[in-house]
Amino acid sequence: MPRAFPKKPPSSINAVTLRYTERTPEVQSYLPEIFKGIGASMRHFFANTRDMIRGTRPDPVTERWADGVTTISYPEQKRPYPDRFRGLHRLTTREDGSPRCVACLCCSTACPAQCIYIEAGEYPEGDKRRGYERYPVKFVIDEIRCIFCGFCVEACPCDAIRMDTGVHAAPYDSRNQFIYTKDLLLGLAARDGSHKTANPRHEPGDPTHPGLTREHAHH
């Protein structure tokens, strides 16, 4: 017999009375419910077998060859992801293959999951980029901690980090494998196979790029 719980009578019109099943021996032993469940499974098994023999139900293996059926065999087959799907990160490169990242830590500041770790370094004296840019000595993303929100991409002032690889995080078998280091991130390509950015800008050495010294400037 069902009984009311909690025992206190409902005080407002919005209150819901919870009802629990009485704990009788047949309920506690689970056996009637187990047989009911097995019964349901067997009913479907025999019905499906009968339909397949009669030919009134399609074979699930050959089903996907038919038109109008939406089942696909992942992972051999994949659905196209939308253009702006946020997949695994990649670091874009310059013409010379160096990372565009200037280690400003804007991405790791914006990251709500705190999964980006960067150590900044300075170009050596004599390098034309010294003073204008710094570079990431270490750039690590913990892809298991990442929530794929895309804030890092929004925050990046250099378009150095993108999530356009079209790959979602693979299920690895250890946590270490989710730690993506700088080289791995630089190695990932966009869906068109490019390592560059869609928004190129002037580089050190271009006439438009700041980097002229006092001697070279026309003033």
Next chain:
Amino acid sequence: MPSFKLDGKDVPFEPGETIIKAAHRQGTEVPHYCWHPGLSAPANCRMCLVEIKPGPNQRAMMLDIVEWDAKAGEYKPAQKPKLLPACQMPAVDGQEVLSESSKHVAEARAHVQEFLLLNHPVDCPICDQAGECKLQDYWLEYQTTGKRMRDEPIHKPKAVVFGPTIVYDAERCVMCTRCIRFMEEVAKDPVLELRERGNLNEVTVAPGRQLDGHYTFMTENVCPVGALTTKDFRFKARVWFLRSAKSICQGCATGCNSYLDYDPRSNKVFRYRPRDNEAVNKYWMCDEGMLSYHAAHEGRVIDARIGPKKVSVEMAIAEAGKRLSNGPKESIAVVLSAQHSLEDNLAMREIATLLGTAALYVSGAGDGYADDILINKDKNPNTTGVRQLAPHAMSFTRLLDDVRAGLVSHVLALGGISPTSDPEDATALSMLGTLVVVAAHKGALTDAAHVVLPATSWTEAAGTYVNKQGIRQIADKAIEPQGASRPAWEHARLVGRALGLEVNFAKLKDLRSMLVGASVPNGNDVTASASI
């Protein structure tokens, strides 16, 4: 005290004071780049322009200008008041000054801001000053528009190495000359100078010289923008990740007030910044002091040891108790340390009193370089405090003599650092039957110790220090204790317990209340004024 009105609020001033200084002292900020409370006022940034209302029998100084009339579609003649720099105008009793409330001032500041940013590279993402930059702050507060100039900005040298500590970026510089004036007026070494004029202006080092000496870090500290950066902090951290704790520099007996900036995520200290205190260090710190934050992580004792073997703190304390209780009472000595806080030393002195031993000694770092600006030759932060706690404590040299004479055989010592590094000292220390050292830093004493207990450094626990002027100052806790370290007073309490003594303190609060008592003449607790 005479007073003037700034935006309708009364600001008291001392005769001769400028408007900006009186306002700064009261806690009201007039925006500025070139003015600094500790330096002269060249009035070259024009950011602190204010409108001063004429006195009762004066006429306002008005300038004839033309103003664009949008309705009529032409320029119309108009007048506006002559604005004056608050950093150079002496305050006058009863004067009425408009700063935030004048539309002329607001307009002037927006335009000054636009001029200062005309050739600025706006490379905030790679600039260390980002997050604490006056250009960013005042842009948001007074400008909030883009610049109208469409030409390529003037380019100037970048990442110029000024010396062993400082790197200069001329493009970010607003030519406030604070660094130049600091070197000339405070460091008394006029090694920096401006060259060229107008938008080709840049700061240079005197020919044949480099920016060196004992006060180079302050040039970076007074820089309101990211033009000067220190090699030590360059690209190490973004300032918005750092938290600040009010601290006291441990470099010498001057006890400069400072902010200790640390990253709570990595539990690491990144830099010192001076904290204003007119009575101690004014606005400055020396290079050695600015770099002394490294001691929070370097040369530290963070594990308990018995001999060379690492053990748990509990085992080490039990061993220390066993070894010390074996010794005859009259040959036990307690060593205080001028490197540690008053609380730590007081706890050790209490243990000495409870042990019944009268033999108190003091250790600490030896003397070093001194000048008449800030640097004291005594390289300990708390010599005066220890002297006040134990006026009859004997010197470290005397301890070594007494050890050699066989008067002392068992020692409970605070602090690992000894004033001299004579190899014969180590021989004397090795003659001891027992040497238990509670220390935050490695030194001659920890090297010779039979039992080492790891103590927290000044960054990991709050402590009181008495500087050479006798001013009692508190350094707040910044980071969490590293390794197995605990406050030294806590170790003293546990060693006392292990010796079977009835220790009468259990918390820092107990020690603090004992300090306020008669044992120490009460110094002035000096609190910092508002930061610049």
